[in-house]
Amino acid sequence: MFRSLLFIPGNNPSMIQNADVFSADGIIFDLEDSVDIYEKGNARNLINNYLSSGNTCPSLIVLRVNPIDTAFFEKDIELIKTKKIDYILLPKTNMDALNVLDEVLLEIENKYDLEKTKVLALVESAKSVIQIFKIAKNKRVEGILLGAEDLCNDLEIDRTNIGNEILFARSRVIYACTSNNIISIDTPNTSISDQKLLREDCLNAKNLGMKAKSSIHPSQIEIINEVFSPSEKEIKWARKVLESVELNVGKGAFSLDGKMIDKPIILKAEKIIQKANKFKI
Amino acid sequence: MINSVKRFIPENLRPYQSSDEYKIRKRVLIDKKQKQLKTVFLNSIEEAFDLFDIKSDMCLSFHHHLRNGDFVIQKVCEVIKNRDLKNLHFAPSSIFPSYTNMVDLINNGNITNIHTNYINGPVAKTISEGNLEGKIIMNTHGGRARAIESGDLKIDIAFLACPVVDKLGNGTGSYGKSACGTLGYAISDLEYADKVILVTDTVVDKIDKYQFDGKYVDAVIQINQIGDSKGIISGTTKLTKDPIGLKIAKECSMVLDYLGVIKNGFSMQTGAGKTSLAVVKYVRDIMIAKGIKGSFASGGITSSYVQMLEENLFDNLYDVQCFDLEAVDSYRKNKDHLGMSASEYGNPYENNTIASRLSFVVLGAAEIDLDFNVNVTTDSLGYLIGGSGGHADIAHESDLTVVISPLVKSRIPLIKDEVITVTTPGCDVDILITERGIAVNPKRVDLLKRLKNSQFPLVSIKELYDNAHQITGVPRKILVSDEVIGYVEYRDGSYIDCLYKANKQKR
Secondary structure (H helix, E strand, C coil): CCCEEEEEECCCHHHHHCCCCCCCCEEEEECCCCCCHHHHHHHHHHHHHHHHHCCCCCCCEEEECCCCCCCCHHHHHHHHHHCCCCEEEECCCCHHHHHHHHHHHHHHHHHHCCCCCEEEEEECCHHHHHCHHHHHHCCCEEEEEECHHHHHHHHCCCCCCCCHHHHHHHHHHHHHHHHCCCEEEECCCCCCCCHHHHHHHHHHHHHHCCCEEEECCHHHHHHHHHHCCCCHHHHHHHHHHHHHHHHCCCCCCEEECCEEECHHHHHHHHHHHHHHHHCCC | CECCCCCECCCCCCECCCCCHHHHCCCCCCCCCCCCCCCEEECCHHHHHHHCCCCCCCEEEECCCCHHHECHHHHHHHHHHHHCCCCEEEEECCECCCCCHHHHHHHCCCEEEEEECCECCHHHHHHHCCCCCCCEEECEHHHHHHHHHHCCCCCCEEEEECCEEECCCCEECCCCCCCCCCCHHHHHHHHHCCEEEEEECCEECCCCCCCECHHHCCEEEECCCCECHHHHCCHHHCCCCCHHHHHHHHHHHHHHHHCCCCCCCCEEEECCCHHHHHHHHHHHHHHHHHCCCEEEEEEEECHHHHHHHHCCCEEEEEEEEECCHHHHHHHHHCCCEEECCHHHHHCCCCCCCCHHHCCEEEECCCEEECCCCEECCECCCCCECCCCECHHHHHHHCCEEEEECCCEECCEECEECCCCCCCECHHHCCEEEECCEEEECCCCHHHHHHHCCCCCCEECHHHHHHHHHHHHCCCCCCCCCCCEEEEEECCCCCEEEEEECCCHHHC
16 A cells, blocks of 8 residues: 655665655655666666665665666566565566566576565557556556656657546546556646646546556655545544444444445545554544 | 864964863954055056065965955966965955966966965965865864964955945945945954055946945056956855755654744854755745744845745845845845944854854855764865855854755765865754754754654654765775865964865876
8 A cells, every 4th residue: 555656766766775764655666757868777786785785774665667668677586686676667568568577487486485576557449448457457566657758659649737638548547447446646847846736637537536646856855645545524524434433333233423334434444544554634 | 182172283373172162262353454554546456566565475365255356366366476475365255267377386386375265266276285285274253263363374465355445445246246235244354454446347436335445455456347246146056946955845844843933033144055945945845834923033145035025035144155146136125124344253252243143043064974074065075165154153142053965975975984175063963954863963952852853754863874884885085185284263363274285096
């Protein structure tokens, strides 16, 4: 469970060194788009050294590798040998790519006796949006991150602040994830300085059903965490609901403050408290 | 002998004992200058050298309000070079990277001793490498004013850049083609130097509101251009975009808010570092959100403070130097944007200084040690990179002193067993805020008690020290030479540390 993932370029030593001090729930060390083609090897070495020797690693680590059809992919994947990576983020995910990833992972896992590697699928093409329910069912996939910039390039459309152009894709991600009990992660907002816009974007995604959001700058984390956390009002309500459940044992439904409380409401309250506990709110 | 911050000080100098020692020492004041003749108007700096018989062994002073845009010190250096004057004592209030003409004069023995409050750039480099024949004394801003008025720093000739001068010899920095705003650091020079020469590029009939009183001015030199106003804008006066800097600044503002010091009538000052300036932004946000109005902000003034004055968030700004052109403009136009002299700002012997009225200050550090002693004078290799400026003045006088800095800077830990140079004694530092935790000086039991139950990541300074070493490993100790090139003078005139020749081979 997480609310925010922060992308940190794999070739930025100062950001990497401070990865654990940003308030993101997880860090995505990026070897793909933010790293120049001539810097790929250096970035991989830097991440490898950091993960192998670092005493101050973030509590949740994601590694975005290069796509399967690049010369860098297999070397990137080898970083799982550090045993510090919680998820591989696979760019340009589709079913073929997932199958290749699975084979490569299996080989390394068997060779080095590693636990099964979990995967976050980066869905950023029309094809992968269409395949999304199959992707979500993959045994390694534990979450799907929507990559709206590449998706819009694929569709040859412009991104807008309102985001109507990605409503369909967002909804597909949310329904595929929710129905398979994995986490849906919203696309990053590329406007770093406009905090109002970021908040609106977060609220929009959350209200559609997204459970987390990725970010490209540490200054975005505070708002993302705030929006994707249960509010004080929600926590207060959930505690009251769960307290009333104990007073109404054996009743399928009962009334609280004039409103009916039944199983879906109780489950909702439990999820809120679970999140509040997890994020120490 | 060893002083109270455990530093070696030669026997012939008075060692620093405590920041309050000045209270038991009587203030020494020499007479202000008495001008005998009318102010004369000259056409060149050379004429002034002839008229006042400026010769070898004299002490010449300058102010630094034009910062990197100052042409006056450069032009005076050219005349000294042409006349090959020797063994001069220079006392500019600060030395900036653009003062390049000083380098040759130092290397050739024309300038052999220096008093200044801040130094950076090529002059700092050549002095650090041991090329100044005599010594460099690093003062604080308040300490320099004290040294001049007491006669400890005896100035023969003050060359004072002055954007506009009138026919009576009165001067102002408020307007003119080289406007730099307030001229606060030059007031002591004006009142106590043997001879005062204003160097200007604009002469008018009359100035209604002047900063330099013509009664102290012996001569005015009109030249084509005294400086470039754009040069007063310093890179260190811009707000940080660094995420770590922003995190520290935010945390700092939250600590200040939690401690309840951002309240109606409060006063504040921040350093000129990028992160300190981000603190200003966050404090402003808190003031707006809570409807708080402060009494004043002070120090070097930037556009951020000007904006806050215009938003009616402060009653006044007390400005000893303008850090950007918005501040210059505001100083000229806004009656609530007030100038102050260095003495009114931080002279320990002056009554009711602005520094003593500060609720809190937020300062930077190049290094800090386990006793909270701060170095803002030398880098980790011993090279001069700055100096106190007002650091030690306001750290002592303010009710609350917060130091902010990244714990690791370019793979170098901030916290040392011993800082290379003590600029500000640890007893005057209350809280250190880094991205990896907050350490309160154990002497501030009251603050520890108030912060104990907060959500802030409170740790000891030793824990921060260990944390940094976990990231970087334990760095090899940099050995500077044992050759003393100068001293750090505390604001009361005692000596808090020696400056040593940097180890050139290690750079």
